[in-house]
Amino acid sequence: MAADKDKESIAHGDISEDKLMTPTGPEHEVLHRVYNINVFDLGGPMMLIYSTIIVCIGQCLLMSSLAEMCSVWPYSGGQQAFTKNLAPARVRRFLSYLVGWLVLVGDLAASSSCAMNNAQMISAIVQLTHPEFQMTRWSTWLMYIANIVLSVLFTFSQRHLPLISTVGGFITLGGGIAWAMSFLTLSPKQSASFVFTRFMNNSGYASSGWVGIMSFYAPAYALYGTDGILHISEEMKDAHKTAPRAMIWSMIFSGITSLTGAIIMGFCCGNWEDYLKTDLPYIPWFVDTLHGVGGGVAFLAVIIVLLNFLIIIGINTAVSRLAWGMARDNALPFSRIFVKINPVVQTPLNTILLAVVTEIAIAFGSDYAFEAIISFGQAAIQIGYLTPVLMLLWRGRHALPVPRSFTLGSFGLAINIASACWSCLIIIMLVFPLYVPVNAENIYNMNWSIALIGAVVLFVSVDWILRGRYYYAVSEE
Known part of the structure; x- marks a missing residue:
């Protein structure tokens, strides 16, 4: 009876905040800040749309720069390979070593972030549909681990990866169309003035301009992952031609769908003030x-949970290939083990298992520690984007061999400069807290990105001195 009453109240829109709190303990506010629709706090619906446009343009320029490099060096190391071929001789070994590690750790953090988002979403759905069942913190972590383990099962077979990508593409497109049609038809609509001119600032920052820049966070997070194509390029036919095209078209498609989704969200956001009081406003x-x-629940399962799961599969596939490429260059400890290709499934099984173990290990600890790790992922990945572009600008565009299958032509220098400036802006934005003040009473506002980046650089530097410089191989590719 109690369960039926709860469901009835939910169906009539009377959803209490307590029913939608994910069971992550007293520190749940940390992850709440990570997964909330914070763009409404950081600029409102107006900046949700305009920041998406700006981020799409910036990331398209950046991917164009990387795609041109990929047409010359289509290797699983991706940014690591670009850096070691473009950096000056005196720093190329260490710099490429560092970039490889930053991208690897950043991708692991990104996968963990998606898995935790899914775990919290599933936990909330269970709590919503079965109010009599008390979700606990450990059950959410078990769901997190299940997402990680199940996702890698789909990466074992190289033969099935194209099919998974195709099915995932149809699910994404079909789910997006179904979501758009349903919400445009059923939801109460906001005015055009609200969508395109309503600016909000609940961040604590006084400067509206800075809040506008901080609003890039959500769309930038949504548009990461296109570089995953770099890490599977050695498994593609005619990679020097197909990989760059795939990167560009993927980013264009992602940009169009993100902008469409932002506009629909603005018009169809309903009682957004009440939704933002919950841990997971989408529910x-x-x-x-x-x-x-x-x-x-059906839409949540298909559109958000399943889509997140497909993203985890894609990231873990890219992580395993990047780790394999680094092991090939002796950049990883025990590289002899991780460089092996399993003869049965023809994939780097050991690096796949390495990704699983690492992501599970990330889950053990406090919510603060977990948030610290995943918050630095975007910044680490963006540094990986920036470094080869800076090296190209340092060396000059003549450092790119000709002819090449994909070229930016006479616009190349301008695009490279714009890409570098854009990356610098995003990195600066990513190391600032989303909300202020940051003090003992609001410790969950703290952004740990800069501290974690420093820790990774320190770790890699020590590893380089003790081991890496003796074993890391930089071959001319």
Whole structure:
């Protein structure tokens, strides 16, 4: 009876905040800040749209620069390979070594972030549909581990990866169309003035301009991952031609869908103020719009949970190939083990298992420690983007061999400069806290990115001195 009453109240839009709190203990506010629709706090619906446009343009320019490099060096190391071929001779070994590690750790953090988001979403769905069942912190972590383990099962077979990508593409496209049609039809609509001119600032920052820059966080997070194509390029036919095209078109498609989604979200956000009071605003939003738990949960499962799971598969595939490429250059400890290709499935099984173990290890500890790790992922990946572009600008565009299958032509220098400036802006933005003040009472506002980047650089530097400089191989590619 109690369960039925709870479901009835939810179906009529009477959703209490307690029912939608994910069970992560007293520190749940940390992950709440990570996964919330914080762009409404950072600029409102107006900046949700305009920041998406700006980020799409910036990331397209950046991917164009990397795609041109990929047409010359289509190797699984990606940014590591670009750096070691473009950096000056005196620093190329260490710099490429550092970039490889930063991208690897950043991708592991990104995968962990998606897995935790899924775990919290599933936990909240269970709590929503079965209020009598008390979710606990450990059950959420078990769901996190299940997401990680199940995702890598899909990466074992090289033969099935194209099929998984194709099915994932259809699910993404079909789910997006279904979501757009349903919400445009069923949800109460906001005015055009609200969507395109309503600016909000609940961040604590006084400068509206800075808040506008901070609003890049959400769309930038959504548009990461296109560089994953770099790390599987050695498994593609005619990679020097197909990989750059795939990178560019993937970013264009992602940009168009992100902008479309931002506009629809702005018009169809419903009782957004109430939704933002919960840990996972998407859940009451979906349930309210679809007028019931059943429809809301079904859409959540297909559109968000399944899509997140496909993203985890893609990231872990890229991570395993990047780690394999680093092992090939003796950049990893025990590289002899990790460089092996399993003869049965024809994939780097050992690096796949390495990714699983590392991501599970990240989950053990406090919420603060976990948030610290995943918060630095974006910055680490962006540094990996920036470094080879800076090296190209340092050396000059003549450092790129000709002819090449993909070229930026006479616009190359301008695009490279714009890419570097854009990356610098994003990195600066990513090391600032999303909310202020940061003090003992609001420790969850702290952004640990700069500290974690420093820790990784220190670790890699020590490893380089003690081991890496003796074993790391930089071959001319």
